[in-house]
Amino acid sequence: MPEIRWDWLQRHADDIQIMTVQHLEITGLSMALALAVALPVAVAVRNRRVPFAVAAGVADVLYTIPSLALFALLLPYTDIGRTPAVIGLAAYALSMIVRNTVVGLRGVPAVVRDAAVGQGLTPRQVLVRVELPLALPAIMTGVRLATVSTVGIATVAAFVGGGGLGELIWDKGIQREMFLTPILAGTVLTTALAIALDALLAGAQWLLTPWARRGRT
Amino acid sequence: MPGTPATDAPPPGDVRAGTLELRGVTKRYGPTLAVDDLSLTVPAGKVCVLIGPSGCGKTTALRMINRLIEPTAGEILIDGTDVRRRPAARLRREIGYVIQQVGLLPHLTVAQNVATVPRLLGWAKARVGPRVDELLALVGLPPGDYARRYPAELSGGQQQRVGLARALAGDPPLMLMDEPFSAVDPITRERLQTDFLRLHRAVPKTVVFVSHDIDEAVKMADVIAVMRAGRLVQFAPPAELLADPADEFVADFVGADRALKGLALTRLEDLDLPPAPTVRRGEAGGDVRDRVASGTLVPIGGAVLATGDDGHPLRWVPVAAIGDRVEATPGRTEPLLSPVTTLRDALSALFEAGASHGVVVDGAGRAVAVADVATIGGGLAAPAEKAGDA
Missing domain, CATH: 3.40.50.300 (P-loop containing nucleotide triphosphate hydrolases)
Incomplete structure (x- = not known):
């Protein structure tokens, strides 16, 4: 095991910090875009078999495209930089969010829906006040899975000039005759980010679903 | 109503x-x-x-x-x-x-x-x-x-x-x-x-x-x-x-x-039930005996129902056992029935408790009447009357 060059890390601490923030920004923007697309799609197809199969199928196909190729394919339509990275990462997250959201929405007991409609909630109120809150645990499962995988794949964003910790691993490490220190630092930071974000989301879920932790004793 | x-x-x-x-x-x-x-x-x-x-x-x-x-x-x-x-x-x-x-x-x-x-x-x-x-x-x-x-x-x-x-x-x-x-x-x-x-x-x-x-x-x-x-x-x-x-x-x-199902149509309140023979805890024994003698208090099987100050039934006390004052600790007065209990449920409760009579209590838990098997059985004729006002 070669020595880690702590002095190099110290000298580049500012750069590393900027890349870490960039990485978080890319991840956050990607998840926001993915949610903005996936939630309405999931809501629209939740009660229909064929449209759901089509939406889930398209999302699955996107998920199977190799990440390098996907970013490259986007380049003719966008400039180099953050945009192709965010679009590509959001595309990857769609499948997990759409599928989990639909599972959650379909898991709302029919009797709860019937009672809600019977009390005089409009279809829109049933969706917003009943179905979405009750689907929240499943939606959060999808968001957490997608976030963790996005943090990892986001390292590839460096190839389309998106910045982030991929830059640390690729530009500073691999391209400099496998200079190990930045490669290791980038890897450790990426993993730490993934774990931290997952824990953060788990905490948010805990706060948002007080009913789920109170059962009959 | x-x-x-x-x-x-x-x-x-x-x-x-x-x-x-x-x-x-x-x-x-x-x-x-x-x-x-x-x-x-x-x-x-x-x-x-x-x-x-x-x-x-x-x-x-x-x-x-x-x-x-x-x-x-x-x-x-x-x-x-x-x-x-x-x-x-x-x-x-x-x-x-x-x-x-x-x-x-x-x-x-x-x-x-x-x-x-x-x-x-x-x-x-x-x-x-x-x-x-x-x-x-x-x-x-x-x-x-x-x-x-x-x-x-x-x-x-x-x-x-x-x-x-x-x-x-x-x-x-x-x-x-x-x-x-x-x-x-x-x-x-x-x-x-x-x-x-x-x-x-x-x-x-x-x-x-x-x-x-x-x-x-x-x-x-x-x-x-x-x-x-x-x-x-x-x-x-x-x-x-x-x-x-x-x-x-x-x-x-x-x-x-x-x-038999007709029994479920009549409620205890529809019957002419005798009032509960209640005495207050602490009431003077002489007063109780006077009330019995004058007929304003009618013991059941020689016993009267002792209640607390709030009118809640405490236990049955034989008149003969009352000394200077009515003394009573909470005991068994079940089954307690409500005025809206149906005759069928009342009978069932009595049979279940092995009791010949039960105490009817009002919404506040005060003893108001006594219901016994014979009176309830007499209610069998009631459904026809009920049909008129339903």
């Missing part, structure tokens, strides 16, 4: 009840007629039980009233207004809806669940809170203990009480109840039925109640609608239904023991 104690009577104008009328209501699914030309009228404030075997169309009929199902033909009127005159969601906010599986919103607290309809109706927050507390108290769930709980923390019976409070919250003139008490155990069911009847006296709504249980129907209904294969086969007050079934199907359905 005759016989209702003044304390239970709501302030005038505070209660709304509407007349429900079904005219030739029909629901067709392909070639099948789920409900076939159903016509009936439920007067304001009355309980109508729709009963019949599975698939007879009773639930379909109920769900057409709040437009969860739209009829193929016919019309449904509440206080003379067709239910289709308003958007379905608006209509439903004015119709209480209680179902077997309750269907509380699991992510909302008990208080938030009960507040559902008032909030949909746009009530001010200052009005919703007190209303929720009032209703929880009404259904026997002290708001301090239950308002902030989640449905998953309640028993089935408690959940159904919340369901009832939720349905009443918007003060609807009409309540629809689809087998509301069938999913709970028999003891809880019996208690919920009795509590519902007490509630209904305090707040007389028009109620349409679906049941498959003739005993429940007899107990709850002012009028019973027996359905078979989508058609109404008999529409009559319970006593009439038991005494004079329209055809063999109804006779079979009400069962061979319909004379």
